Amino acid sequence: MEKTFLMIKPEMVEAGKQGEIIDLLIKNRFTVRGMKQFRFDRERAGEFYGIHREKPFFPDLVRYITSGDVVGIELERENAVKLLRELVGATDPAGARPGTIRYMYGSSLQTNAVHASDSPESAEKELAIVFAGD
Ligand code: CMP
Numbered sequence: 001m002e003k004t005f006l007m008i009k010p011e012m013v014e015a016g017k018q019g020e021i022i023d024l025l026i027k028n029r030f031t032v033r034g035m036k037q038f039r040f041d042r043e044r045a046g047e048f049y050g051i052h053r054e055k056p057f058f059p060d061l062v063r064y065i066t067s068g069d070v071v072g073i074e075l076e077r078e079n080a081v082k083l084l085r086e087l088v089g090a091t092d093p094a095g096a097r098p099g100t101i102r103y104m105y106g107s108s109l110q111t112n113a114v115h116a117s118d119s120p121e122s123a124e125k126e127l128a129i130v131f132a133g134d
Contacts, residue, residue, distance in 0.1 A: 004080040007115040010068035034074035072130040088116040
């Protein structure tokens, strides 16, 4: 079984939408193997989004992702990485297809509701960062 990682972003946790999103994951036959609500500190957020460190939006991204609690979820399914990215939809909600999580819950490129790992290697790295020490 392949593992992947989904993170519910601060504006969704603030709005109490965690349950609806988890329900969608379960209806789409993902198995929840671990779940953690927590707040990133700046150092760990920078590590998590390290691939974007040189991008112009990096400081804003770190400020936003550390602004409140997130929910990190370890998921398992065959072909989990690809299928989760299909369920999540395009990074910019304006371009996300109907039925995707970002179409339903995203409101901007930054407040796009959730993050999903883009490869099995990223999933492993992100899971290690989020669940470190648990
Ligand atoms: P996520 O899948 O969490 O990965 C990095 C995040 O950076 C992305 O979703 C967006 O929310 C955010 N972001 C902000 N600005 C941009 C941009 N110009 N291009 C891509 N991602 C951006």
